[in-house]
Amino acid sequence: MLDQISGRSAFPCAGRAVFLNDTTLRDGEQAPGVAFSRKEKLALAEALVSAGVPEIEAGTPAMGDEEIETLRSIASLRLPARVAAWCRMSEADLMAAVTAGLTAVNLSIPASDTQLAGKLGRDRSWALETVEQVVGLARSLGLSVAVGCEDASRADPDFLCRIARVAQQAGAFRLRLADTLGVLDPFTAYALVRRVCVASDLELEFHAHDDLGLATANTLAAVMGGACHASVTVTGLGERAGNAALEEVAIALRQTARLDCGIDPGALRALAVKVCEAAGRPLPRAKAIVGEDVFTHESGIHVSGLLKDRSTYEALSPQMLGRDHTVVIGKHSGLAAIQKALADQGLQVDAQRGRAVLERVRAFATRTKGVVPPAILREFYEDAFAEAAVRRRAKPVGA
Numbered sequence: 001m002l003d004q005i006s007g008r009s010a011f012p013c014a015g016r017a018v019f020l021n022d023t024t025l026r027d028g029e030q031a032p033g034v035a036f037s038r039k040e041k042l043a044l045a046e047a048l049v050s051a052g053v054p055e056i057e058a059g060t061p062a063m064g065d066e067e068i069e070t071l072r073s074i075a076s077l078r079l080p081a082r083v084a085a086w087c088r089m090s091e092a093d094l095m096a097a098v099t100a101g102l103t104a105v106n107l108s109i110p111a112s113d114t115q116l117a118g119k120l121g122r123d124r125s126w127a128l129e130t131v132e133q134v135v136g137l138a139r140s141l142g143l144s145v146a147v148g149c150e151d152a153s154r155a156d157p158d159f160l161c162r163i164a165r166v167a168q169q170a171g172a173f174r175l176r177l178a179d180t181l182g183v184l185d186p187f188t189a190y191a192l193v194r195r196v197c198v199a200s201d202l203e204l205e206f207h208a209h210d211d212l213g214l215a216t217a218n219t220l221a222a223v224m225g226g227a228c229h230a231s232v233t234v235t236g237l238g239e240r241a242g243n244a245a246l247e248e249v250a251i252a253l254r255q256t257a258r259l260d261c262g263i264d265p266g267a268l269r270a271l272a273v274k275v276c277e278a279a280g281r282p283l284p285r286a287k288a289i290v291g292e293d294v295f296t297h298e299s300g301i302h303v304s305g306l307l308k309d310r311s312t313y314e315a316l317s318p319q320m321l322g323r324d325h326t327v328v329i330g331k332h333s334g335l336a337a338i339q340k341a342l343a344d345q346g347l348q349v350d351a352q353r354g355r356a357v358l359e360r361v362r363a364f365a366t367r368t369k370g371v372v373p374p375a376i377l378r379e380f381y382e383d384a385f386a387e388a389a390v391r392r393r394a395k396p397v398g399a
Contacts, residue, residue, distance in 0.1 A: 018227075020262075022048050023056075025044060044274065055082040056083050059085060062096050071083075076101075087105050088109070094134060107135060112154040135166075136171065145170075146173065153178070160177065164202050167202065175204055182210055198226075215244035216244050223253065251289050267322075269322065303337040307340060
């Protein structure tokens with residue numbers, strides 16, 4: 001299938017590599033109240049690379065000496081990944097990155113007229129001249145340069161293409177399109193990336209925010225549109241509603257587009273736990289891919305199906321992620337789940353007594369707002385048998 005505008009494949013991601021560029025240490029740390037220590041940043045950087053992340057946006061050197069020294073410490077690890085600093089498109093920020101000893105920079109500049117005028121009091125001509133000068137300076141210093149277009153989602157697409165051309169001529173290797181305010185949907189994200197993709201030879205990166213709950217969907221759409229880099233954070237940690245989640249993007253690309261980003265699925269849960277501990281935030285139990293409950297089943301219909309054939313209610317294999325499914329007993333459990341849970345304790349129950357146990361289970365779950373622990377389930381089993389024995393003794397002879 002060909003794109004009607006360019007004649008290129010309408011699915012340019014097919015057969016090519018997609019790289020996840022993690023910005024947990026930079027954009028993730030910009031989440032309200034999150035502050036990683038140097039020790040935590042070093043440990044997280046190592047964990048990210050161990051999980052297969054090929055590029056880390058490690059921090060913002062313009063924050064000052066402490067951040068610069070932390071970046072220098074990360075660079076000294078000599079990790080098998082690109083370690084980049086996030087900088088504004090300014091000589092001062094660039095020189096701070098040089099001081100930090102990094103060899104790669106993401107140089108960011110507002111791309112929308114709203115931000116250029118409202119935040120900086122500048123215009124498009126100034127932006128293009130600044131990109132040319134600062135990118136050229138960075139290249140003369142031997143740095144790998146990616147150019148970030150802040151608020152690209154509200155920018156004139158033709159102006160984005162002009163930035164791309166100037167950045168490429170100045171020596172940049174990549175252009176980042178940032179949905180800074182999270183205003184795109186998958187259709188407009190695809191169209192925006194596709195528009196810039198067909199007009200530029202630069203590698204494209206998409207940076208999503210989750211204000212509408214669409215960051216992962218928009219990132220997948222951007223990849224389909226031609227982006228070969230996706231900016232992500234672990235668990236989606238980031239400003240306001242956060243960013244596209246590394247684990248969601250990695251597994252969704254693998255499952256829906258058959259694209260392997262080089263991320264180790266089995267490392268994702270531990271990585272998420274590590275980041276949440278450092279951030280001082282709980283990992284939501286129902287968080288996609290890495291949450292404690294994402295392979296936990298209670299519904300009677302689901303459990304009955306799973307006990308017969310896992311594929312009935314398991315499209316994503318927990319084994320791929322180094323995990324397994326769990327059946328819990330609660331208000332929505334059915335007889336099959338009760339019998340299986342009791343059998344796991346070496347107890348056999350017929351349908352009549354199983355239903356008596358189920359009545360107790362539902363009353364307990366409603367009262368406590370929780371699942372039924374195995375020990376309590378055993379008590380219900382014993383109560384049901386004791387109750388049946390009392391009924392038998394009370395039944396008149398010959399009745």
